[in-house]
Amino acid sequence: MSRVIQLPDTLDESTFEELISDLESARQGERLLFDARHVKWVSPYGLIGLLAAGQVGSDRTGLAPAIEVPDSSDVRSYLDRMDFWQNASTIYDLGARSTRPHGRSDALLEITPIRSHHDVHHVVERVREQAALILESRLHYPKPAVIQFSVMLSEVCQNILEHAEAVGWVCAQTYYWKRRLGRDVLVLAVMDVGLGFQGSLAAEHARRYGDRWSAATALEAAFLNGESRFRDPGRGQGLQAIRKQVTKWNGEVRIRSGDAMIARVPDWDDLSPLRADLPYFPGAQVLIVLPARAEEPVGT
Amino acid sequence: MTTLRPGPDPLVSEASLFSYLVTRPTGRAVRMGIEEQVASCEGEVLTVLDFKDVAVIDYSCADEVVAELAFIALGRPARLETDPGGPRRRFVLIRGLEAHHQDPIDSALRRRELAVAAELADGQSVLLGAVDESEANLWRLVCERESIGPQPLAGELGMPEGEARVRLDELYRRRLLLRRAGEYISFRRVLFESAGRRERRDTETGPSSS
Numbered sequence: 001m002s003r004v005i006q007l008p009d010t011l012d013e014s015t016f017e018e019l020i021s022d023l024e025s026a027r028q029g030e031r032l033l034f035d036a037r038h039v040k041w042v043s044p045y046g047l048i049g050l051l052a053a054g055q056v057g058s059d060r061t062g063l064a065p066a067i068e069v070p071d072s073s074d075v076r077s078y079l080d081r082m083d084f085w086q087n088a089s090t091i092y093d094l095g096a097r098s099t100r101p102h103g104r105s106d107a108l109l110e111i112t113p114i115r116s117h118h119d120v121h122h123v124v125e126r127v128r129e130q131a132a133l134i135l136e137s138r139l140h141y142p143k144p145a146v147i148q149f150s151v152m153l154s155e156v157c158q159n160i161l162e163h164a165e166a167v168g169w170v171c172a173q174t175y176y177w178k179r180r181l182g183r184d185v186l187v188l189a190v191m192d193v194g195l196g197f198q199g200s201l202a203a204e205h206a207r208r209y210g211d212r213w214s215a216a217t218a219l220e221a222a223f224l225n226g227e228s229r230f231r232d233p234g235r236g237q238g239l240q241a242i243r244k245q246v247t248k249w250n251g252e253v254r255i256r257s258g259d260a261m262i263a264r265v266p267d268w269d270d271l272s273p274l275r276a277d278l279p280y281f282p283g284a285q286v287l288i289v290l291p292a293r294a295e296e297p298v299g300t
Numbered sequence: 301m302t303t304l305r306p307g308p309d310p311l312v313s314e315a316s317l318f319s320y321l322v323t324r325p326t327g328r329a330v331r332m333g334i335e336e337q338v339a340s341c342e343g344e345v346l347t348v349l350d351f352k353d354v355a356v357i358d359y360s361c362a363d364e365v366v367a368e369l370a371f372i373a374l375g376r377p378a379r380l381e382t383d384p385g386g387p388r389r390r391f392v393l394i395r396g397l398e399a400h401h402q403d404p405i406d407s408a409l410r411r412r413e414l415a416v417a418a419e420l421a422d423g424q425s426v427l428l429g430a431v432d433e434s435e436a437n438l439w440r441l442v443c444e445r446e447s448i449g450p451q452p453l454a455g456e457l458g459m460p461e462g463e464a465r466v467r468l469d470e471l472y473r474r475r476l477l478l479r480r481a482g483e484y485i486s487f488r489r490v491l492f493e494s495a496g497r498r499e500r501r502d503t504e505t506g507p508s509s510s
Contacts, residue, residue, distance in 0.1 A: 117323035124322050124356065147356055147400040154322040154358040162324075226411075233411050234363035241359045241407065 002031035009038050011046030013287050021279040032057045032065035039070045044171035045189040045287050052191045054091040064093040083110045109172040120157045124150050138184045139292040155238035156190045164194025184292040193283035197257040200229045215258030216276035223262045251290040310344030312494045321357040327364025344389045352396035362404035370414040373475045391475045393487040394418035417476050446489040449482050
């Protein structure tokens with residue numbers, strides 16, 4: 001038996017919930033077909049979200065899902081450039097589709113799997129030059145921002161290794177957000193489909209929270225209070241540091257895990273800072289948006 | 301890379317750290333290399349972490365390298381004061397510190413309520429981590445004088461000698477100063493003395509490679 005999962009025409013953080021709610025009823029032995037024919041636009045979150053959804057679909061059904069390629073040549077070309085097919089080849093049944101890596105694109109970071117700390121080193125060292133260029137010339141951040149961005153990238157990728165106990169992916173791109181902000185933004189997405197915050201922190205913290213223990217309280221504990229799965233007081237700094245840095249840059253960071261999402265919401269967005277009513281999805285999905293600095297009003 | 305400068309009072313172990321100090325396993329490997337270097341050293345050892353070539357340090361690595369070394373230094377000496385070899389004590393100094401290194405290191409130390417002495421790239425001495433204003437002021441004064449005893453300090457600050465001794469002892473207990481023959485000594489002074497000893501040795505015997 002097979003089932004078609006119709007992908008929305010825009011694949012990003014706002015439509016991710018649609019995608020995964022369709023996955024909730026997937027059953028063992030059911031063959032899933034992700035129909036991407038009508039996709040017209042994909043963000044980094046959408047790209048690796050499609051990998052994560054495919055992995056969860058595969059885990060739930062026991063069969064590698066199939067995928068229909070987008071009709072749009074722009075989207076197809078973007079998927080090629082971002083090495084989507086190469087990363088999808090271990091998740092989806094791609095038939096005879098070529099999965100050769102594309103090489104460097106104009107993106108800050110093509111889809112990169114995170115399996116070990118060597119991958120984190122590779123990512124941090126690789127993006128440095130281009131990140132410097134983007135942060136300085138497009139986002140108008142001061143020179144040291146590239147170091148702070150590298151630290152943030154390192155910590156958010158390590159979060160996968162520390163908590164997921166599963167493979168994860170990272171991807172970053174800059175855009176001009178015409179409607180939402182009227183400015184350039186750097187979008188960084190990091191995802192895994194592993195333990196998630198509730199599972200990762202449970203052994204150390206669940207008893208203390210009692211009946212209140214949930215994905216939402218686990219996210220609050222980690223994101224707001226710097227709590228970690230380890231007793232060591234040196235642990236748990238990474239997310240705190242990310243939140244602090246993103247706040248300095250008036251950016252947004254949101255972390256989705258289980259059926260909850262927590263966010264640092266900037267003044268330019270109206271996202272809810274905490275939600276606990278989402279469809280369940282394993283692991284953790286992180287989105288960081290760094291906007292270009294607003295120009296100072298003339299005369300100030 | 302670590303090198304050991306000859307002692308005896310104290311030994312100076314220098315570790316030149318490299319470009320990308322990111323991830324916990326990297327930090328752990330770096331720290332273990334530094335610990336190994338001084339593991340068998342008798343008496344007191346001042347470990348100097350040179351950050352001149354460190355392009356990036358993240359919070360995890362700052363915790364694994366700096367905060368862990370500071371935590372280990374605070375531990376009880378492996379030998380008693382009365383042992384002929386003296387107690388094994390460890391001290392940590394950071395050199396070549398740039399502004400972008402400070403936040404991860406400071407944050408890692410504060411979470412563990414630790415402090416470490418550092419020299420900025422311009423030579424200025426600072427304390428990082430959990431220190432209050434009066435501790436920092438006293439420490440800066442000792443750094444300016446290079447070494448001082450409780451009696452002259454008490455005279456200078458207009459406080460009882462006992463109080464001056466307690467406050468200096470607290471900085472020593474936190475491994476932010478050395479103590480020798482009733483004097484409290486800044487790490488910079490120790491480095492000058494160590495460099496002088498090495499120079500004298502090289503003059504007498506010719507330069508040796510380590």
